[in-house]
Amino acid sequence: MADAGAGRSRWAAPALGAGSVIAIFAALEILLKTGIVNRFIVPYPSAVLLSLERIIVEENVLGRVGETAFEMFFSCIAVILIGVPIGTALYRYRALRRAVEDWVAALAAAPLVLAFPLFLVLFGRSSLTIIVMSVITGLAPIIIKTTEGLAGVRPVLINVGKSLKMGDSQMFWKILIPAALPVIFSGIRLSWTFVLISVVGIEFLINLGGLGQLINDLAERYDLPGTYAAILFVVGVSVCFFMILERVETWLRPNP
Amino acid sequence: MNNAAANAAGDKAVPVMPAPAAEAQLVIDRVSKRFGEGPGAVVAVDDMSFDVMPGEFVACIGPSGCGKSTLFNIIGGLQEEYVGNVMIDKSRIAGPHAAVGMVFQEESTFPWRNVLDNVAFPLELQNVGQSERRDRAQKFISLVGLQGFEKRMPSELSGGMRQRVSIARTLVSGPRILLMDEPFAALDEQTRLLLGDKITQIQQELHQTTLLITHNLTEAVQLSDRIVVMTYRPGRVKRIVNIDLPRPRTSDVVSSPAFGKYVAEIWGDLREEATRGMEEAEAGAAARGKTARG
Ligand SMILES: Nc1ncnc2c1ncn2[C@@H]1O[C@H](COP(=O)(O)OP(=O)(O)OP(=O)(O)O)[C@@H](O)[C@H]1O
Ligand SMILES: [Mg+2]
Numbered sequence: 154m155a156d157a158g159a160g161r162s163r164w165a166a167p168a169l170g171a172g173s174v175i176a177i178f179a180a181l182e183i184l185l186k187t188g189i190v191n192r193f194i195v196p197y198p199s200a201v202l203l204s205l206e207r208i209i210v211e212e213n214v215l216g217r218v219g220e221t222a223f224e225m226f227f228s229c230i231a232v233i234l235i236g237v238p239i240g241t242a243l244y245r246y247r248a249l250r251r252a253v254e255d256w257v258a259a260l261a262a263a264p265l266v267l268a269f270p271l272f273l274v275l276f277g278r279s280s281l282t283i284i285v286m287s288v289i290t291g292l293a294p295i296i297i298k299t300t301e302g303l304a305g306v307r308p309v310l311i312n313v314g315k316s317l318k319m320g321d322s323q324m325f326w327k328i329l330i331p332a333a334l335p336v337i338f339s340g341i342r343l344s345w346t347f348v349l350i351s352v353v354g355i356e357f358l359i360n361l362g363g364l365g366q367l368i369n370d371l372a373e374r375y376d377l378p379g380t381y382a383a384i385l386f387v388v389g390v391s392v393c394f395f396m397i398l399e400r401v402e403t404w405l406r407p408n409p
Numbered sequence: 410m411n412n413a414a415a416n417a418a419g420d421k422a423v424p425v426m427p428a429p430a431a432e433a434q435l436v437i438d439r440v441s442k443r444f445g446e447g448p449g450a451v452v453a454v455d456d457m458s459f460d461v462m463p464g465e466f467v468a469c470i471g472p473s474g475c476g477k478s479t480l481f482n483i484i485g486g487l488q489e490e491y492v493g494n495v496m497i498d499k500s501r502i503a504g505p506h507a508a509v510g511m512v513f514q515e516e517s518t519f520p521w522r523n524v525l526d527n528v529a530f531p532l533e534l535q536n537v538g539q540s541e542r543r544d545r546a547q548k549f550i551s552l553v554g555l556q557g558f559e560k561r562m563p564s565e566l567s568g569g570m571r572q573r574v575s576i577a578r579t580l581v582s583g584p585r586i587l588l589m590d591e592p593f594a595a596l597d598e599q600t601r602l603l604l605g606d607k608i609t610q611i612q613q614e615l616h617q618t619t620l621l622i623t624h625n626l627t628e629a630v631q632l633s634d635r636i637v638v639m640t641y642r643p644g645r646v647k648r649i650v651n652i653d654l655p656r657p658r659t660s661d662v663v664s665s666p667a668f669g670k671y672v673a674e675i676w677g678d679l680r681e682e683a684t685r686g687m688e689e690a691e692a693g694a695a696a697r698g699k700t701a702r703g
Binding site: 307317327 | 485486487507511513514516519520522530534
C-alpha cells in the first residue's frame with residue numbers, strides 16, 4: 154500500500170509539472186487570440202511548436218545543440234577542475250583566504266560579459282573565448298562553497314583522522330572531501346547555472362556557434378516563433394545538464 | 410624514571426605519586442595544560458599524575474569543565490603542547506601514538522559511509538585486502554552487537570548504535586590502549602548500563618588497557634578497577650579509589666551494597682568539586698553580567 158502511494162507520488166509531480174506547462178501555453182494562446190496580449194511581441198504557442206520542425210530541418214538546430222553542449226561540457230568540467238583546487242587553497246592558507254575572499258565574492262557579482270571585446274582580442278572569435286569567459290563567470294560559487302564546505306567539516310572527524318595517524322593527502326581525500334561534498338555540490342549547481350547562462354549569452358552576444366547565435370539570427374529576421382522554439386531547445390539542454398548533475402551526485406554519494 | 414622525568418619537567422622535584430611500578434603501560438606524570446596567557450588564562454589540567462597497568466580499566470571522573478577532555482586530548486597526542494610527561498611504553502607522547510585508540514565525546518561516525526565501511530576504515534588506511542577487511546570489521550560489528558546493520562548508514566541508526574559503531578571502528582585496528590571520552594554521555598541510563606556490559610565483555614576478550622573519561626558515577630564504578638577522582642579547575646587528582654568488586658561483572662552489580670558504598674564514597678568527594686564548579690560558574694556569569702552592565 155505504501156508502495157502504491159510512493160508510485161503515485163513519483164508520477165504525480167512530473168504530471169503536475171507537464172500539466173501546468175500545457176495550461177500556461179493554452180492560457181497564453183487564448184490571451185493572444187482575444188488580443189489581450191499583443192501577438193507582434195509574443196508569438197502563438199502553437200506557432201512556436203509548429204516551427205520546431207522548421208528549425209530542426211532548415212536551421213540545423215540539433216547540430217547547434219551539439220555545439221552549445223560541447224562548450225558547456227568543457228566549461229563545466231573546467232570550472233570544477235579549477236574552482237575546487239582554488240577553494241581548497243583558500244581553505245588551507247588563511248592569509249590567502251583573507252586576501253582574496255572579497256575579490257572572489259566580487260567576481261560573482263561582476264558583469265563579466267561586458268569584457269567580451271578583451272576576450273575576443275585574446276582568444277579570437279572562437280569557442281575558446283566562450284569557454285574561457287564562461288569558466289570565469291562560473292568560478293566564484295564553486296570556490297566559495299568549496300572553502301565553506303571544507304571549513305565546515307566537524308573538528309571531531311578531523312581528530313578521528315589524526316588519531317589514526319592519517320597523512321595530509323589521506324585526510325583530504327578520505328575525510329575532508331567526502332565530508333564537504335554536499336556543500337561543494339551546492340556550489341557546483343550554482344556554478345553550472347552561471348556557465349549555462351554565460352555560454353548561451355555569449356554565443357548570442359558575439360554571434361558565434363550554437364543556440365545563442367541561432368537565437369540571434371532568428372531574432373534579427375523577426376522570426377519570433379523560430380526564436381522561441383530555439384529557446385525551448387536551450388531549456389531542453391539545461392534540463393539535460395541538471396539531470397546529469399543529479400546522476401553524478403547520487404553516484405558519488407552512497408544512497409542512504 | 411619517574412623522578413628523572415619530573416626533574417626534566419622542571420619546578421618541584423618531589424613526585425606527588427609514589428613511583429609507578431616498572432610495568433605501567435601508560436604513565437601520566439605531572440601533566441599540566443594551560444590555555445591562554447595572563448589573567449584570562451585557564452589552567453585546565455594541573456600537575457596530574459597517575460598510571461595505568463597493562464589490561465587495567467581506569468576511569469577518570471570529574472565535574473563538567475574540569476579538564477577531562479583536555480587530558481584525553483593530551484594522552485591521545487592531539488594536544489601536543491603540554492607540560493610534564495605522558496609516557497607510553499617509556500616514550501613521551503608528542504603526537505598520536507599507534508598503540509592508542511580514541512573514542513570521542515562527540516558523534517564521530519562518517520555519515521557518508523555505511524556501518525561496515527565505517528568500521529573497516531582504519532583497515533582501509535592500512536591497505537588490508539577487501540575480504541580480510543570485511544571479515545575483521547564484521548567481527549567487531551558483532552562484538553558491539555550490530556550484526557545485521559552492516560549496510561545501514563549512520564543517519565538510520567540511533568545515537569547509541571552510532572556510538573557503538575565508533576567504538577568498533579576504534580577497536581578494529583587493535584589498539585593496546587583504549588581511550589574513551591564520555592562515550593555514553595548522550596545516552597539514556599538503561600542503554601548506558603547495557604553498553605557498559607558490552608564494554609566489560611569486550612575488555613574481557615581483548616584485554617586492552619582502558620582509560621575511560623566520564624562524569625557518570627555509576628558508569629565509573631560499574632566498569633573500573635580504579636577511579637581517578639578529579640578536582641574542578643584546576644583539574645587535579647583529588648583521590649584514587651580502588652574498586653574491589655568481583656569480576657566478571659555485569660550491570661547487575663549496581664544493585665549490590667558494595668557498589669552503593671563506592672558510589673556514596675566517591676560522590677562525597679565529587680560533590681564538593683561539583684558544587685564549587687557550579688558556584689564558580691555562577692559567580693563568573695554574575696561578574697560578566699556586571700562588567701557588561703558597567
Ligand atoms: N582550546 C581551548 N582554548 C581555551 N580554553 C579551553 C580549550 N579547551 C578547553 N578549554 C577550557 O578548559 C577547561 C576544561 O575543558 P574540557 O573540555 O577539558 O572539560 P571537560 O572536563 O571535558 O568538560 P565536559 O565534561 O563538559 O566535557 C574549560 O574551562 C574550557 O573552557
Ligand atoms: Mg569533555
